Amino acid sequence: MSALDPRKLFRRLAEDIPKPLQRHLFVVGSLAAAYHFRAELERRAVNTKDADVVVYPAGNVGSAKALALRLLDLGWTRTAKCFPAAARSPADGLRAFRLNPPKSRDYFIELLGVPATGQWKKVVWVPVRLPDGWYGVGCHRFMRLASFRRLRSAEGLEYASPSMMALANLLSHPDLGRQRMSDPVGGRKLLRSAKDLGRVLALAWLSGRESAAGWLEDWQAGLRQCFPARWRTLAARAGSGLQALLDDREALDEAVVTTEVGLLNGRGVDAENLRAVGLQLTADVLRPLAERARRPGGVPRTG
Numbered sequence: 001m002s003a004l005d006p007r008k009l010f011r012r013l014a015e016d017i018p019k020p021l022q023r024h025l026f027v028v029g030s031l032a033a034a035y036h037f038r039a040e041l042e043r044r045a046v047n048t049k050d051a052d053v054v055v056y057p058a059g060n061v062g063s064a065k066a067l068a069l070r071l072l073d074l075g076w077t078r079t080a081k082c083f084p085a086a087a088r089s090p091a092d093g094l095r096a097f098r099l100n101p102p103k104s105r106d107y108f109i110e111l112l113g114v115p116a117t118g119q120w121k122k123v124v125w126v127p128v129r130l131p132d133g134w135y136g137v138g139c140h141r142f143m144r145l146a147s148f149r150r151l152r153s154a155e156g157l158e159y160a161s162p163s164m165m166a167l168a169n170l171l172s173h174p175d176l177g178r179q180r181m182s183d184p185v186g187g188r189k190l191l192r193s194a195k196d197l198g199r200v201l202a203l204a205w206l207s208g209r210e211s212a213a214g215w216l217e218d219w220q221a222g223l224r225q226c227f228p229a230r231w232r233t234l235a236a237r238a239g240s241g242l243q244a245l246l247d248d249r250e251a252l253d254e255a256v257v258t259t260e261v262g263l264l265n266g267r268g269v270d271a272e273n274l275r276a277v278g279l280q281l282t283a284d285v286l287r288p289l290a291e292r293a294r295r296p297g298g299v300p301r302t303g
Helices: 006-016 029-036 061-073 162-172 192-207 209-213 215-226 231-237 240-247 249-260 271-294
Strands: 026-030 050-055 098-100 108-113 123-130 135-138
Touching: 006 029, 006 050, 026 029, 026 240, 029 050, 029 162, 029 192, 050 061, 050 240, 061 108, 061 135, 098 215, 108 123, 135 215, 162 192, 162 215, 192 209, 192 249, 192 271, 215 231, 215 271, 231 271, 240 249, 240 271, 249 271
Parallel strands: 050 108, 108 135
Antiparallel strands: 026 050, 098 108, 123 135
C-alpha cells in the first residue's frame, strides 16, 4: 500500500478520466471514505493504491467495456494482475480491469459493477470481451446500496456516502466467517470480516454519534429501494456480524489493526474504543432498524 492524499487522488482521477466517462461511474471504498472525512483526517494520507470505481447503472456492461477501451486508448495500462483469458468461462476466473493512469504507477483503478436486480449470489463476475481476450467485472451483492444517494465531490466525481458503504459492509458479513485477506496487514493475514466490519466502526467513529444516528433513515430508505422484497429480512439481521465481532476479542483486535493502518491511523483508537462505537451504533441504529422491520409498513412508532 502507498499513502496518498485523498484530495489529490480525487483531482488526479478527475483529470485522468475524461468528463464524458465520469457520468458512468462513482468511487467507493477507503478512498471515498477518506475523501469524505478529509477535514477530520487533518491531511492524513490514505493507505491505498486502489481506487475502486463502480460503473452504473446495474448491468451496464457496455459502459464498462467502453470505459476500459477508452482509457486504454488514452494511455492507461494494465497492471501486472490484469491480463486476458482466452474464453469467457469460468467467469469467476476472469481477471478484473485494473488499470494504471498514463505514465504513472501511483495508483490504479479497478472497475466494479452494480449488481442486477435479483442478484443473490455474493459476487457475480460479468464477462467482458476486449480485442485481446476476456476480462471480468465483479458485481458484489450489496454494492447496489452504495449507489443510493451518492455524493458529489468538489472535483465533480460522485462517490458513495459513508452511511451506505457502512450498511453494505455490514450486510456482506452476517457472521465472521473464515476468509482471510490475501495480503498480510501488520505481518499477519487478517479476517476479511474484521477488515470490513472494522471499517464500519471507523466510519461511525469519524461521523460522530449524532451524525451516525442519522444513518437509520438512510438505511431504511436504501433497503426499501434497493431490496423491496427482502428489506425486512436484511434490516433484521444487519447487525449480526457486528455483534459477533464485538463478542470476539481476537477478531476485534484484528479490526483495530485494520483501522490503525486505515482511516483511524495515528488516533490511538483501541479495541475498547471500537467496542463503544459498536454498542452505540447498535443502540442508535441497528436495533431501531430491526424494530421498524417488524412493524406493519415499517414506519417509526409515534406517541
